[in-house]
Amino acid sequence: MEDRNEHLLINYFDRTLEEREMREVEELIHTDLEVRKQWQYLQLAVEAVEYAALYDQVAAVRENFRTIQPVDVLQSSGNKNVRVFMRPFMRVAAAVLALIVGTVAYKYFSVSATHVYQKTFIAYSLTTTRGQAAITDIEQAYRIQNWNGVIAAANKSTLTDNKALFLAAMANLQLQQYAAANKLFEQVLSNNSQTGDDYFQDEAQFYLAMSNLADNHSVKAIALLQQIRADKNHLYHQQAMQIGKMDLQLLKIKANR
């Protein structure tokens, strides 16, 4: 009996009952204490599913945020204010000079390939796929940010499709396996140059640059970023333009030293 009620309640919750049955279950919930309790437990079960899913979603974004943010965001500054007595014009001149020297010095020492990567990297997300004909295992794993799952699914199949190659490369990039990521991004570019297509071309180019930055291969990264910056129709043109010219120059100088 309890099992039958449970079945009815689940169908009632899912709104898959006929109108008449819906009214009967409603009546049962109001009149039968046991059924009401069962109904409450069922609602709590679904609430638990929703809460756990939300928890996982926030955890995934937290992870994403951590990979992008510099690690020292939480360090508090221990500087104390020092009062310096100077004439006003001296103060202004000193402040301007300190600002210029400070900015250049800060830029020189703070700009690094990984720093530029952290500032420029944006997560690549797949859109909702309602209505999409077929979702591959790779896409499914990618959507839930199961990076190892993406790679496992990619390893099971022979990767020839640029989309699958690209997603597998992104999963490697997220796992900081840069060499593997580079290889797959390069494969996408190579496929396109053989076929004359541009399928996932812009994406692979940009994220190959990101992967090279993260892996401290600044020269390769700069070359790709300059191509993207020069192409106004590139999907990631704006993102690449966010990197300051000075930062790119400093990266180049540092890479050639």
Add this chain to the structure above:
Amino acid sequence: MIRPVTKRTPAFTINMIKGSTYSDVELLAAIGRRDQLNNAIYFIYQQYSQTIQSFILANSGMPADAEDIFQETVVIFIDLVKKNKFRGEASVKTFLTAIARNLWLNEMKKRERSEIREKAFENERDLTELDISQHMANQEVKQQFLEVLGKLGENCKKLLTLVYYENMSMKDIVHHLPYENEQVVRNKKYKCLQSLTAMIKENPLIARLVNKQ
């Protein structure tokens, strides 16, 4: 022979998670929209994580505590917004701070660090006096939810998440999970929900809540 360059149909779009900025009102609206939720969560992290985590650090917390408390704060906040229990009565920052403060106090109580607890918040009393106790009443039950779901098994958890969180149809699920057809998905979902309900029923803390009602 070189094939002509084909134009791509936008099967995928890029969510520029970093780029979104919201006012308080826009943020609440974004939380209500499935396609905006990741952006909204990311924005909350960008905008408030440093302030609130610094607050925990300044009150005897370790960096890992600060991160965990902030994550839990965000989950509770979004849950309340989704259930229309927060509609902008206070600013988002004040509300988040109040949740974090409440969580951290409870955590310290759990750790029985009373001497620290007395000292903590001494300098923070006027930061927020917002009373959110009614919103936090069932927080322990929520923790139990996570524990129970953890024991349910990955396949069932995934299936129920797709049905009840992603609102995915049985037809779509067939493409996502290795089930033969919609009927198999429906049967499996029924069994999973039945097991979960039984586990919820057996949980003493949750049972107490139901018996109180």
